[in-house]
Amino acid sequence: MKKIIDYLYSLRNQGSSYGIERMEMLLEKLGIKSLPFPVIHVAGTNGKGSTCAMLDSIYRANGYKVGLFSSPHLVHLGERVRINGKILSEEKLIRHLRVIRPLAEEIEKEVEGMHPSFFEIITAIAFCEFSQVKVDLAVIETGLGGRLDSTNVVVPEISIITTISLDHCHILGNTIEEIAFEKAGIVKKGCPVVTGWLPDAANEVIRKIALERGASFYTLAKQSSQQDLPETNLVGEHQNRNAALAVKVTQILKENFPVKEEKLDSGLQTVKLEGRWQVLQDNPMIILDACHNKEGATVLIKQLAQLPKNMKLVVWFGSLGEERAKEILSVLTQFASEIRLFKPKQPRACSLKALRSLICPIFSGKVLKGEVEKIDSHFNAIHSGQILLITGSIYLLGEIMEVVKKPKNNLGLSFQDLV
Template sequence: MKDLFEYLYSLRNRGSSFGLERMEILVDLIGNPQTKFPVIHVAGTNGKGSVCSMLSSVYQENGYNVGLFTSPHLISLGERIKVNGEMISNEEIHEEIRTIKPIAEMMEKKTQGMHPTFFEFMTAAAFLFFEKKKVDLAILETGLGGRLDSTNVVFPELSIITTISLDHCDILGDTIEEIAAEKAGIIKSEKPVLVGWVEDNVTSIINEIAKRKRSPLYSVASWDEKELIETNLKGFFQRQNATLAYKATKILESRFPVVDSLTRQALKKVRILGRWQEIIGKPKLILDACHNSAGSKCLEQNLIELNEKPQIWLGVLGKERAVDIVRVVSKYASSLVLFEVSQPRSCTFKELRSLIPSKFKGEIINFDLDKAAYYLSNLKKQQTILITGSIYLIGDILSIIRGYEKKNKFNLSDLF
């Protein structure tokens, strides 16, 4: 089993062009499992993971057998593929890898550069697993963009575009309009598309593509803010996400009927790791992934509502992404603890420090990931620590804490 997992993770270092050709060949060779179940396909710069989790919760609450595919994972690879909220086991992942690996190697043997990437491999594994589990409905989150994303080999019952802002410009385009066109690439002929709160110029682009494909276009833009759907998740933007998920169920009600009270109930008990996830202990930890400028606005809303100055732990991928995030955390932190994330694009300590405004008077510390668990376990007073920035930082810290707890036989808090 170990060898197959090592093989899978080695694919992360395999450079391949961005496109659908490999994925189309791969799913064809494994029997097109993605055609065996209905799909809701979700793209967007921010909010798509939350909307996917909300939809999964809603349909599960209403008695459906629901598959969920999201990325990336925090700690366990199985977080990416779930059925009715239960992660795929290592043994089940192993089984899917064993099925796909010889086909992937055959593709590479026939044509140089055609070996599937890590994400394509995981997408195919999800399709096979959902077929095996006979899901009534699968909720799929795009990995990057939409038009050329490996999930875009499906023909969904509904496409959802949550938000559009500048991110991954090196791949998706330098303007909002270019990025909108890429995200709208998930729209399929004569299948409905639902759009979240986006700018008018973005709506125009999506509307044009939808018209060309004869796809009914729905929006929540006119929804009264005072009547946004309630959710247990923190932040105004999560109420927007809940409203988007709620609207999706109404669009699909003839095919997938739901009970309104159960839908609202499900949206009040959604659990999403690393999205303003509060862990009450000593200290109190708040985990909130924030990876771009749009996310920093949501982070600021939550920090205002928190009404205290926490110590903030921060690590970010890419200096351009870090600018707005550092600006926000510098306004609300009592002190800043900086990390270099274990990813190639991580901001260095020097880069992060260069972005901190000179008016910030709190302590600034460069910190080693390996010291995180020991530091938390030896704090003598109650305080609040917010860990934010890259989702990889949050995952790394949780993994280290879990390992430290096992080694030292103590419970830092109820993290898992």
């Protein structure tokens, strides 16, 4: 059992090569010519995970059987594949892997260098599971970009592009227009597309591509006001914008997937999404918030400004890229009294030395070394009157939560049932 899971994770070490050819070959081996379930396909720099979670919650509240594919996971690999909110069990994960692994190895034998990647195999697992349990609707989040993402083999009911900003520039391009072109790769012939509050330049690229492909184009960017946005249980104005996007999608799809107004509201009030300004406990207050790029840092400023002024903020932070880390640390140092730096167990993770060098010299608070292995003593140093914010890479959040969620962690914390 462990060997086959290790095999899957070993594929992460092979590096990334983008394109849908391997995914198409794998689906052909699996005998899947077209997906037997309708799809909502979601891309974007930020907000796609939240929007997916909202759509999942809305349609489940209306009685639909919904499959949700999202990434990355916090603790359990099965979090990436959910049926009606329940994560894929390890037993089912392994069952799918035992079918898919030999097919992936066949592809490698037939065409050297074409072994499907970690993400492609997880995508295939999601498609197989959704097919087997016969979901009414699947909400599919892209991994990176859109045009060359493994999920882009789908022909959706609708495509969604949440936000666009400069991120992953070495892969997607160095301008808003170039990145918009990559994201717009998910727009399919005759399938509507809706965008959030995108820059005009990005929207223009997507609008032209939609026109070329005969796809109806909708955008929230032309709304005269962001007032009266839908309410949701997720925290922050950006989540209200994501909710507005989710509601717009339900309006466009109402003919084939009708929803009741009261059930829509119920869905928006019961969204489950780990790691997005998630208050784990109140005293001392512990907040889990994945923030990994400049756009996320802009949102973070607004959230931090609303915290109680009479409580000291302690931050635990780790990042996968120095440029990203610099943007986020410049925000954190404005509010924190103490920053503890961690190095996530990922190949692209920033070293503690690099992170320390990115902290503004005029920051007068403490800067400490963090180690996930010593998480119990780190938690014990937090006391009433402080707020602990665990932020940065979602991989760091996952490593910390993996320790916290163990029944015998001796931490005295009360959130083992997080996922």
